[in-house]
Amino acid sequence: MRKKSVGIVGSQMDLGAVRKGVDMGPLAIRHSGLIQKIRENGYEVKDYGDILPMVATDEGNSNMRYEKEINEANNRLFEQVIKIHESGAFPIILGGDHSIAAASVSATAQHYGDIGVIWVDAHGDFNDDKITPSGNIHGMPLSAVCGCGPDSIVSFTGARVDPHKIAIVGARDLDPEEVKKLKKNGVNVFSISDIHHFGIRKIIETAIEVTSDGTKGIHLSFDMDALDPGNAPGVGTPVMNGLSNREGFTICEILSDTDRLLAIDMVETNPLLDSRNATGVLAAELILTCIGKTDYQLFGI
Structure with a gap:
C-alpha cells in the first residue's frame, strides 16, 4: 500500500546461517545511498538503525543452532516493525540472514491480521527442528510464521499466516522432507523451471492472485540468493540457475x-563475498522499484 513515509530497520544477524558476513548486509545496502534515493522518490524516511544480536558463546541445540540469541534479537525486531506499522509508515527491513523474517512477517501479520506473503528465494525455508538437515534457523522462518513449527521462534506473537496465502517464487534448492511438508500444507511453490516455462510475468501475477485473495495485502520477503550468483555474487548460499x-x-x-x-524484507546480502558492493547496490535498487521508482515510460505501460 503506497504511503508517504518509510521506516527502515536492519538486523545484523548471521547466526541463522553457517557462512558469516550477512550481518553486514544492512550496512552494505545503506552504503549504496538507499535512504537518500528513497527521499528523492518523494518519501519521508526514518532510519531506526540496526538490531545487534547478543554475543553467541554456545550454539546450543544442534537442531536449532543459536536459538536463544536469534529469538532475543527477533523479539526486538518484531517490536520495532510493529512500531513502524503503527506510525503509519511503510516498513523496510534489511538483513541479515532470513531468520529475521520470523519477526518481520509476524509483525505485519500481527498488525494487519490476514496477510499474504510472497517469498522470493532459491530455498523454501520451510524446515523445522524435526526435519532440518543443518540445524540452521534461516531455513525455518516461513514454516514458523505459518504455525508449522518451530513455534519457539515466533513465540513473541500469536499471529500466523495461512500457508495457502503464501507463494514461494524462484525455488530451486529444496530439501526432500521440506518438499513433502510444503505440499502437505498447501504452500504455493513456483520453481525456477516454472518461471522458465511460463515467464516471470505470469508467475508473479499468479503469486499476487493467491496471496491477495481475502487478505489485507502482501508482505514481500526477498532473499538475494533468488537471483543468479552471476548477477548477485554477494550472498551466503548461492545457487546456480537463478533469476536474472x-x-x-x-x-x-x-x-x-x-x-x-x-512491508519489504531484503535479506542475505553478504559483502564479504561481493564484488565492489554490486549485490548491495542491486538490493537497494530492487527496494526502490518496489516503492515506485520507475524509468521514463513513453507509452505509460
Whole structure:
C-alpha cells in the first residue's frame, strides 16, 4: 500500500546461517545511498538503525543452532516493525540472514491480521527442528510464521499466516522432507523451471492472485540468493540457475503497481563475498522499484 513515509530497520544477524558476513548486509545496502534515493522518490524516511544480536558463546541445540540469541534479537525486531506499522509508515527491513523474517512477517501479520506473503528465494525455508538437515534457523522462518513449527521462534506473537496465502517464487534448492511438508500444507511453490516455462510475468501475477485473495495485502520477503550468483555474487548460499536481474526487477515493478505491498524484507546480502558492493547496490535498487521508482515510460505501460 503506497504511503508517504518509510521506516527502515536492519538486523545484523548471521547466526541463522553457517557462512558469516550477512550481518553486514544492512550496512552494505545503506552504503549504496538507499535512504537518500528513497527521499528523492518523494518519501519521508526514518532510519531506526540496526538490531545487534547478543554475543553467541554456545550454539546450543544442534537442531536449532543459536536459538536463544536469534529469538532475543527477533523479539526486538518484531517490536520495532510493529512500531513502524503503527506510525503509519511503510516498513523496510534489511538483513541479515532470513531468520529475521520470523519477526518481520509476524509483525505485519500481527498488525494487519490476514496477510499474504510472497517469498522470493532459491530455498523454501520451510524446515523445522524435526526435519532440518543443518540445524540452521534461516531455513525455518516461513514454516514458523505459518504455525508449522518451530513455534519457539515466533513465540513473541500469536499471529500466523495461512500457508495457502503464501507463494514461494524462484525455488530451486529444496530439501526432500521440506518438499513433502510444503505440499502437505498447501504452500504455493513456483520453481525456477516454472518461471522458465511460463515467464516471470505470469508467475508473479499468479503469486499476487493467491496471496491477495481475502487478505489485507502482501508482505514481500526477498532473499538475494533468488537471483543468479552471476548477477548477485554477494550472498551466503548461492545457487546456480537463478533469476536474472530483469526478472527480479519485473517482480518488484509488478508488485509496486498492485499497491498492495505492506512491508519489504531484503535479506542475505553478504559483502564479504561481493564484488565492489554490486549485490548491495542491486538490493537497494530492487527496494526502490518496489516503492515506485520507475524509468521514463513513453507509452505509460
